[in-house]
Amino acid sequence: MAKNSKGIETAEIIADKCIACQICIAECPVGAIELSPEGTARVLPEVCIGCGECAEVCPVEAVAFDKAGRKKFKKAEKPGPRIPVPGRVVAVYIEHNGQKAADVSWELLGKGRELADKLQARLAALVPGSEINGLYSRVQNIGCDEFHVLEHKSLYRYVSSLYGHALSAMVRRVEPEILLLGATSQGRDLAGVVATHLKTGLTADCTGLDIEEDSGLMLMTRPTFGGNIMATIFCENHRPQMATVRPKVFPMPVFSERECKVIRHDWSPPDDARIPELIDFIEDTTRAGVDITQYPVLIVAGKGACSPDSFPMLEELAGLLGGTVACSRPVVEAGIMPYERQVGQTGKTVAPRLYIGVGVSGAVQHRVAIQGAERILAVNTDPNAPIFQVADAGIVGDYTQVLPELISRIKERKKSRHD
Amino acid sequence: MTESCEVAIVGAGPAGISAACILADQGVETVVLERGEFPGSKNISGGVLYGHDLAGIIPDFARQDCPIERNIVESRVWYASDEGGFSLAYRDAIFKEERRLNVFTVGRARFDRWFARQAEKKGALVVCGTLATDLLRNKAGxxxxxxxxxxxxDLKARVILLADGINSPLAAKTGFRPDPAPEHVALAVKEIIELPEEIISERFNVSDEDGVSIEILGSVTRGMNGVGALYTNKKSLSLVIGGNLRDFAELKLKPYELIEEFKAHPMVASLIKDGVPREYMAHWLPEGGYEHVPRLFGDGYLIAGDSGMLFNALHREGSNMAMVSGKLAAETILQALKKDDFSEESLSIYQEKLKESFVLKDLKKYRRFPGFLRKHREIFTDLPLSLSMAARDMLTVDGVDKKTKQSRSWKMIKSKTPLLRLARLLFNAWRSVK
Amino acid sequence: MHIVCCLKQVPDTADVKIDSQTNTLIREGVESIMNPYDLVAVETAVRLKEKHECLISAVCMGPAQAESILRQALSLGVDKGILLSDRAFAGADTLATSYTLAQAVSMLDRQHQVDLIICGKQAIDGDTAQTGPGLATRLGFALLTYITGLESFKPSQRKIIVRRKVEEGQEVLEVNLPALITVELDLARPRRASLPGLMKSLRRKIEVWDKNAIEADAEQLGIKGSPTWVRRIGVPSPRAGGPTFNAAEGLQDAVDRSLDILFQDFFTADEPGVAEGEEHGKKFQGN
Incomplete structure (x- = not known):
């Protein structure tokens, strides 16, 4: 470890590991760290006082620092860890259209139940809207202890500012430790507004949630850097700890009956709310029936099968298995399939019972989005394609030969089972 | 509204940026046009630079955060056969201290950006992502x-420096420089192999700041007139191998196959063991030599660097010739600006300056070298194999006396390469570099 | 009219790879670029300027080298670039970022009333899509996310009509200014700068504002003002793979053995039926 002219053992940034989160820059008490033109942090040795603060806070261990030579630096005491207090609340925002809740809200209730049990807390559903009778009539089947309803006629359709204001009001009354929302377009929009109203931390697009045992804090894991890295984030001193979670990340729960209290809240919209006027709605006809996340079997075409000629075969296989055809990013970029059918970090996260990748190489961005698949079959000419690392079974070969064989064998099997 | 400037430079490589530094330093309004998204994005070289030439442009480069990979303290030359080869190494402590940064390695992407930033600091405008498609002529032509x-x-300029490399679409379109013939072009492929810093230092027996360069001749180019090289960077090794473009075509060789074989050579394989390939790229090099250097100036324009075929095939010197020619072109332009005369005659002093410099002197000295290599293909085929067999025989302890071994070896060499031819080879070799 | 575009410099994530052996980012060759969604924001503003009299400002919070994306914005037709750069801004999460940007927009508003803020839908490095909603909430601007089209812009009435992507289709919404919109990639195809535009941008100085310039409360900035912290970082947990069969060594065998693995308990039940999710969804509809 290098010493500076004052004889202090200075910290050094390992550029290869640095992800330029700049936490060290902010934490350095003497301003000895800056961002280099290469986009990584670097320590100015003559300014460094060798306190090692940067090594402490670095999330990726990119600071080389010899702790033995550490100079003590006094730092304001941080509040100690929170001990779970029974009687607290874990809350889930229910996204709905008045009749039906989004699947992701279900998934979150399942996860919320698990987190609430760990914290010995109550699980609460937060449901703002207008006329939502259809929703809370079966509340004893949704795993909740409390069902909070805020009904107002102005909430007949989703408007960021009104829903943001309403949900913030509910959170202020319920005071949950944790608030979960689906990372749908509505959920992400709303979460940003509510977190800003409440001045609390929000972690978007989580793929994992857990409770840290000692502190009772929620650990939120999310992909970052285009899905190449998983970051675990926590929110220590602000409440609620907010997270949005993508659909299909958590499984659909099955609840037993549970006593659930319905609590109604009064609310009136703020006078200064800016409400956009809906002057038209254009229904998306191209989407009809192709929500790929809803199919139990997906036949996914990749770069290696990026040809319109492959379609009849893919369709036939999909039809045979009760699934549909999806694709990876290159196929969308080539204009062969619409974006709605894209699986991947920039497309949809899917969790089918069976995933068949045809000519999909399996870049990390794609792999993270199919982690929830129950079974994976990969067909690719390249034996080194990364998809084989995650596939339950793989066939190295040309799909134009493999697929017809696959189709005929499945037909035979089905036939023999029916006989 | 048409943009205008005093000097327009096409290409932000070592030649163009060297010229821009000198010109902007003198307050000349200079615009550099670069087709890549950033300087260096389209540039490839072995990655070896010479301190003396860089100091001619940025005297205090070492103190200006120049992104140096390793300071070369040892140069090795290998004459390789298929399973081994001869190695000659020279190391000198003087290159560690007193003559530090005589030769050093750089990563082109980082270095070229840094170099362009120096030009910008001096006031030059480096316009990236912009392809020069044609030259504008006034009424007088x-x-x-x-x-x-x-x-x-359109960018109007009083004088234009063409420094857009060997593969210049502008040259093809405007014909200011004849397209080089395939036999005057080499195709080089390069792979960057990542290894931990300490492993590189250990394998090459150097400190973390210092490094080694290895030039490799022999059968590694599969009989092509070409050469391979291995250079140490901070945390990677640069592997380069190239050969004459015509040879590639004749032998139907695929460049990536060539470099894969090169990597598998026992002397190379042990040095790159456990390394992770990071980047692969291919590039053309001008190696026509002195005879094929085109006219480097004309009414209102000058040519520098690879674009002017200024490349020393024997010493694999391209970047430094580019820098020096860029600098000399800039000096010529400064004189022309003073006279306000950009005629062919006024700019002809560029040729004089080049002749006085090592650039043309070296090219002239080695003018017969490309022809020599073309004539004596056995340098890349039979000769390394025969010599290796001889050495292998000589070094194998098997009870046979040395005299018998000598005559046996000698017979074998002669059978592959007749004595007369061998003598001619030696004579021609001496003559081509004398 | 005064339009503010909020820009972020991001690593070109398409290039970011991770070394699975050492668990570190491979940085070599990864470029910093303007977030592609923000480039659409700039394009949208420049197109408005071509039709209406507008002043366009661009703000970017980041280190000194983020200046390059502001310059890029200038080259495309933005009038003024402001870099928000201060050690105190470092380590900001979305809450602190939206605070910093809100302060900067308030400063711009004092110089020339701000009518419209255009942000990219999300940044490709973090993918959070939170800064836009946060900024609008702080400023009390109308918030319109996921905008795919600008139907009309009526400066005299201070109104804007936009097309917004939602799950089931597209909403056409009219809203009074001031508003903040976050834009999708398909809203507009970014142009290429003209040579004079590019050269002009290279000659311009970028204004740098620090925490004092935006009259910020230090407690709400950077890491101090960020409730969320990164605790640790890792690679996505690998899923254990199964065997791979080579079709060249027997196509039928490869297919059969694969199907055995895939369907060992999968097809013991009847046909793969409807997704379980739908059943639950139905249950939740109530009576």
Whole structure:
């Protein structure tokens, strides 16, 4: 470890590991760290006082620092860890259209139940809207202890500012430790507004949630850097700890009956709310029936099968298995399939019972989005394609030969089972 | 509204940026046009630079955060056969201290950016992502600017420096320089192999700042007139191998196969063991030599660097010739600006300056070398194999006396390469570099 | 009219790879670029300027080298670039970022009333899509996310009509200014700068504002003002793979053995039926 002219053992940034989160820059008490033109942090040795603060806070261990030579630096005491207090609340925002809740809200209730049990807390559903009778009539089947309803006629359709204001009001009354929302377009929009109203931390697009045992804090894991890295984030001193979670990340729960209290809240919209006027709605006809996340079997075409000629075969296989055809990013970029059918970090996260990748190489961005698949079959000419690392079974070969064989064998099997 | 400047430079490589530094330093309004998204994005070289030539442009480069990979303290030359080869190494402590940074390695992407930033600091405008598509001529037919592929893309200039490399679409279109013949072009492929810093230092027996360069001749180029090289960077090794473009075509060789074989050579394989390939790229090199250097100036324009075929095939010197020719072109332009005369005659002092410099002197000295290599293909085929067999025989302890072994070896060499031819080879070799 | 575009410099994530052996980012060759969604924001503003009299400002919070994306914005037709750069801004999460940007927009508003803020839908490095909603909430601007089209812009009435992507289709919404919109990639195809535009941008100085310039409360900035912290970082947990069969060594065998693995308990039940999710969804509809 290098010493500076004052004889202090200075910290050094390992550029290869640095992800330029700049936490060290902010934490350095003497301003000895800056961002280099290469986009990584670097320590100015003559300014460094060798306190090692940067090594402490670095999330990726990119600071080389010899702790033995550490100079003590006094730092304001941080509040100690929170001990779970029974009687607290874990809350889930229910996204709905008045009749039906989004699947992701279900998934979150399942996860919320698990987190609430760990914290010995109550699980609460937060449901703002207008006329939502259809929703809370079966509340004893949704795993909740409390069902909070805020009904107002102005909430007949989703408007960021009104829903943001309403949900913030509910959170202020319920005071949950944790608030979960689906990372749908509505959920992400709303979460940003509510977190800003409440001045609390929000972690978007989580793929994992857990409770840290000692502190009772929620650990939120999310992909970052285009899905190449998983970051675990926590929110220590602000409440609620907010997270949005993508659909299909958590499984659909099955609840037993549970006593659930319905609590109604009064609310009136703020006078200064800016409400956009809906002057038209254009229904998306191209989407009809192709929500790929809803199919139990997906036949996914990749770069290696990026040809319109492959379609009849893919369709036939999909039809045979009760699934549909999806694709990876290159196929969308080539204009062969619409974006709605894209699986991947920039497309949809899917969790089918069976995933068949045809000519999909399996870049990390794609792999993270199919982690929830129950079974994976990969067909690719390249034996080194990364998809084989995650596939339950793989066939190295040309799909134009493999697929017809696959189709005929499945037909035979089905036939023999029916006989 | 048409943009204008005093000097337009096409290409932000070592030649163009060297010229821009010198010109901007003297307050000349200089615009550099670069087709890559950033300087260096399209540039490839072995990655070896010479301190003396860089200091001629940025005297205090070492103190200006120049991104140096390793300071070369040892140069090795290998004459390789298929399973081994001869190695000659020279190391000198003087290159560690007193003559530090005599030769050093750089990563081109980082270095070229840094170099362009130095030009910008001096006041030059480096315009990236912009392809020069044509040259503008005034009514008298003299060059008066550059046309680019951007909207409102004409740039008027009093004089133009063409430094856009060997593979110049502008040259092809305007014909200011004849397209080089395949036998005067080498195709080089390069792979960057990542290894931990301490492993590199250990394998090459150097400290973390210092490094080694290895030039490799022999059968590694599969009989092509070419050469391989291995250079140490901070945390990677650069592997380069190349051969004459015509040979590639004749032998139907695929460049990536060539480098894969090169990597598998026992002397190379042990040095790159456990390394992770990071980047693969291919590039053309001008190696026509002195005889094929085109006319480097004309009414309103000058040519520098690879674009002017200024490349020393024997010493694999390209970047430094580019820098020096860029510098000399800039000095010529400064004189022309003073006289306000950009005629061919006024700019002809560029040729004089080049002749006085090592650039043309070296090219002239080695002018017969490309021809020599073309004539004596056995350098890349039979000769390394025969010599290796001889050495293998000589070094194998098997009870046979040395005299018998000597005559046996000698017979074998002669059977592959007749004595007369061998003598001619030695004579021609001496003559081509004398 | 005064339009503010909020920009972020991001690593070109398409290039970011991770070394699975050492668990570190491979940085070599990864470029910093303007977030592609923000480039659409700039394009949208420049197109408005071509039709209406507008002043366009661009703000970017980041280190000194983020200046390059502001310059890029200038080259495309933005009038003024402001870099928000201060050690105190470092380590900001979305809450602190939206605070910093809100302060900067308030400063711009004092110089020339701000009518419209255009942000990219999300940044490709973090993918959070939170800064836009946060900024609008702080400023009390109308918030319109996921905008795919600008139907009309009526400066005299201070109104804007936009097309917004939602799950089931597209909403056409009219809203009074001031508003903040976050834009999708398909809203507009970014142009290429003209040569004079590019050269002009290279000659311009970028204004740098620090925490004092935006009259910020230090407690709400950077890491101090960020409730969320990164605790640790890792690679996505690998899923254990199964065997791979080579079709060249027997196509039928490869297919059969694969199907055995895939369907060992999968097809013991009847046909793969409807997704379980739908059943639950139905249950939740109530009576």
């Amino acid at each position: 003299r060059l008066g600017g550059v046309r680019t592929d951007r909207e409102l893309g």
